[in-house]
Amino acid sequence: MINLNGRRGPRNLHPEKVTLVDWKQTVRRIWGYLDTDRRKLLIVFGLTLFTTLATIVGNRVNGIVVDQFITKGRLRELFIVSGLLAGMYFLSSIFTYFQTSITTKVAQRTSAAIRHDLFAKMQRLPMRYFDTHDNGDIMSRLTNDVDNINTALMQTFVQLYTGIISVVGMGIAMLLLSPLLTGIVVLASVATFFYSRTAARITQKAFTIQQQELGSLNTQIEENVSGKQLVQLFDHQQDTIDRFNETNARYTAAAYRAQLFSGVIGPFNNMTNNFAYLLITFAGAVAILRGGTSITVGVIFTFLIYLRNFTGPINNILNLINTLQLSLASAERVFQVVDAEPEKDAPNAVELDHTAGNVKFDHVSFAYDGKTEVLHDISFTAHQGEVVAIVGPTGAGKKPL
Template identity: 65%
Template sequence: MQMHRRGPRNIHPEKVQLTNWRATLTRMWQYLAAFKGRLFLVFLFTIVTTAATIIGNRVNGIVIDQYISKNRLRALMLVCAGLIAMYLISSVFTYFQNSVIIKVAQRTSAQIRQDVFTNLQRLPMRYFDRHDNGDVMSRLTNDVDNINTALMETFVQLFTGIISVIGMGIAMLILSPLLTLIALLSTVATYFFSKGIAKLTQRAFMTQQQALGSLNTQIEESVSGKQLVQLFDHTEATMQTFDQVNATYTRAAFRAQALSSVIGPFNNMTNNIAYLLITAIGALSIIGGYGHITVGIIFTFLIYLRNFTGPINNVLNLINTLQLSLASAERVFELIDEPQEQDRPGAVALPQATGHVTFDHVSFAYDERPILKDVNLVANPGEVVALVGPTGAGKTTIMNLLTNLYPLKAGRVLLDGQDVTTIRRADLRRQVTVVQQESFLFTMSIRENIRLGRPDASDAEVVQAAQRAHADPFIRQLPDGYETILSENASQLSQGQRQLLSIARAFITEAPVLVLDEATASIDSQTEADVQAAMAALMRDKTSFVIAHRLSTIQSADQILVINDGRVIERGTHQQLLAAKGFYAQLYQSQFE
């Protein structure tokens, strides 16, 4: 049942918090652990490629000292041929390594996306009242895409980089402890600088993702409400609002990217200084005849150092991707961890209700402001109960509580004498059919949209439901008839036609309780006359609740409840309420005046 948001929408509805990167990484590993076998293959491939690099580079140094300087050209050719073969094998292993990682990243992202969407379908309505649709969509699309990008771009470098750093570090230490010490000093300086910047970038990227969610919300509302924007000449104001939200996102993105981009240049500077020191010290050692350092050793060491710092440099240069993915992962996991709508322990089944509905001293509030105050009503099977009153009085809220969409503040709602909170939600909601004022149709065929009311309905029953709702004539005039695929929001149909399809969906459901929430408000007078006749047949032998502003449509109701300011202030039949000359009589007379 559709709930309208109450109160102003905030541009930033959620508080920005610092990313808990340790917990987030642990959570990511829980997903990756499902692919332990493939990750072990990557580990083996990485060992092979790292070993090939170490051996190849050392051989290059030996070639300089033993072959080039001594003009041993034939032996040099043989060594080069061997190195080419080894590098080709290493490239093949690297290809398979990357292929495995890509598959792992895609499947991990798919599983995360599935978990997000699954939990999203089971969240209580209160969650959607408190979160913008654009922000929710941003988590499901942009944030999951950020995780996928990080897994493909940085996971290989993180995973393989550890092995490469360890292997190259050992090789460097064996080659020259002195030169290794110089290399380590530059690495330590880079580490502490990056650690300090990371604290700032974590907060900056979380702010960026929050701002992106707000931007998506603004875009979604502008596109969905494009017609209203033009009809009310609200284009300039909409553009100004978008400019403000867009500017907020741009500032947040600039700050995050600017902070993260500092790390790369600093890292390159320290590495270049390390290269210079190593070359200078090595040259002095050779000239002075100190130690065992040769030109080939310096050449090999510099290549080792490049391969040692390379993975570190790549990760630091991709720090923005890492921070963005951490912020995105935290937002995604927050959505996955949102408590689902749960049946009470020991909830009972209700295969088929008779339709006896009771509200027993019910009070309710969406936030702090009370909506319903001590409401009592009894609807017997087959009765038609009309709910009337000013906009915002609480009429639709009563129907939301009947289907247990929201928790009560006080009182009980009973169906066939059973508290609805103790009935399994799936069973409860099969007992109630709702036709809302604003019809919602999915991007699927007309036949499947009608069949949503009862998935096991036959094609003949779908046609019969459409006929009873007076929708069959216009459906058959469409090029593909019942197989016509509706576009987004069924824009190729008029609002009245969309409503007729919603009514056809209600016909096919065969639930004992029927709720008509201003169901005919968007239909022209001639169509309404036809539908009212069909509704009379539909409501036969059902407990029907009719929410109406046009009082002419509910004169035959068995009882009418007048609701104002969350309280039932009058009840009775149409004639009884007119005779009482109270609030209902004033509403009725004002409409016909």
């Protein structure tokens, strides 16, 4: 029996540094996986464009109905226009279904490709990588992090894509309808934009720390489940519980900070939107009472609906910031493994086709990084036919032997 007790290798001594997500580079990497689905994404773009135009036209027609049909009692024209709008909205709903269906399929295919590349890269990584990285953290990247990317592609992508088109379309429609009232909306939107951008910078690091702590938690769970018999054998249950509680507390605190920072964006945005509704109603009412403008009750009615469809997507996008930040942090962690350098063979290395006989270690030392020795001056001989047990704590150098 070879006892390595007391020797501790580099495992867990140098955890990966938490850095802000390079979101532009990460988005480009994910976009590269979507290369084969560009045509499907163009179809989604066309469907989204139609549904947005249908909403704009429908809302404007509603305003015309208020001014021209309801107030003047033109019921026949009112029924005809209502029927046309119902048909247009029904067709828009069908297009929305296909839009979601296509996006879901693209998201699943992309996630499968990322998961495949990550798993394939893990098969080529050297033993050093797995001895210096926690197993639970690696498993977390392959499962939780890839699932976060899939959620972002499947749910966030549709809302983000639709939201941008809706914001642009509704903004143009509002500007054509009333430049004065549009100015109020622009002021509220500018305030929301700068506030959200500042908050997003803070949440990036918070979500990165959250995912790292989740990896540490998964590592501890994996190690304790696989070594449950040893824990009970040496009566270390309470020590294991204490260590788990400490790790669990760190993850809980990190998750709370991440959600807290991202949670302040929505309420602020709702407040600015409500003020915009109030100011538009007040300014429109004053313009009607004074006269001399093209603003009517139907215009205000239409503009308020436009504003709802303008701020609604913005609210959705801002509420999705936590999901986006989480998915970007997860993608960064996944690509860290994908980009890890595989170990190269030494020059003129000898290839062993067949081995037989004794195995002898004569004053052998070994270090993964060339500095910190995992094995120091190890000497022993394993004779042919013998069974040798190598005993030692995690990171003591059993795997290199």
